[in-house]
Amino acid sequence: MNVIRMLQGRAVAAALAGFLALAAFAMPGLAGGPVETSPFAVQGVDIDVTSTDATSAKNQALMDVQVKAFFQLVEKLGSPGLVAQLRAKMKPEEIAPLLRSLSIEKETSAPGRYIGTFTVRFLPGKMEKFLAGYNISVSTVQADPVLVIPVHRAPDGPKLWEDNPWRQAWLNLKAEQGMVPIIIPLGDKDDIDTLTTGEALAGDTVKLDAIRKRYDAASVLVAQAQPTDDGGLHVYIEGDIKLGRVNINKIYTPETGEDGTPVAAETAATLAFKKVLYKAYEVQAIAEAEAKAARDNTPQLLAVTVPFSSPREWNAIRARILNTPSVSGVDLSSLDFGGATIRLVYTRSLEELQANMQRVGLNLSQGGNGWVIQPM
Known part of the structure; x- marks a missing residue:
């Protein structure tokens, strides 16, 4: 990437095309499954390029697709206004360092033309920092993905893949x-070869x-829906996911959206399902945060040896220990001319305790005879 930044003009184009061609074929497996769940990825990016020949068209497409995906991602995470602002000032070579990888979903070519659909992934850390410069904060914490198998019980028979x-x-x-990838x-x-309609309806656990x-999901649910005589939709979804038990048996009807446009019963049902999952995740996240806070505030004991060469050095080390954040007490177990054995009373994690010790100039490490505190 440093080389790319230094290149100019046609050299930039050549370097980018080479890099993206490599990414397209060498790194498609970075996603956990055939559907991308990262909030910093854009799937289904279509590109259609005409040039002097098919190879030139593809090279240009590999450059153009990252730019198109970048602005799609900025609009999704930010706003159309920010997209307009960035289009006016950003160059393709400034977008390239933000790219993680891309992979081809499908492609066709003809003399002088290339048509493709791509998944484009951007580097989370760099994108977070970039968007933060425009006061946009992106939540990168997600629940485990849920795979949903929709089965439509139509009058002419159940349909899964049709x-x-x-x-x-x-x-x-x-x-x-x-927040909860669906x-x-x-x-x-x-x-189609893996799961038939009958197997889905029968709840075939193996299939x-x-x-x-295949989709690297933590859970799978079969979502059945059958139209009702009055234009509604009877939805039935039952199963266990990481967020808890799902049990939906409800009839949904067409609605009117907030903007006054009609919302089909099918759409209303899927939006309601998404809302239920998001709410369950929020409740679980709060419970986990409260449990972690309780654990962090629970006093813990650690037996530690503190070598020293004089009473003055011991007093100095002891003062530093007591000034260490998250340390609430030092209980002396034994003391002699060569050192002391103490019971350290602390809260939060052991890793955080070690980091806090370093801030006051002490090193807490584990050796062959147990934990030891020494000046750095």
């Missing part, structure tokens, strides 16, 4: 990179686990 309004509503949800299978040949593993 096009239907229930499956499309889940695809339109686009919640793969949210993954919808692609419905490609591998999926459902196989497709769950």
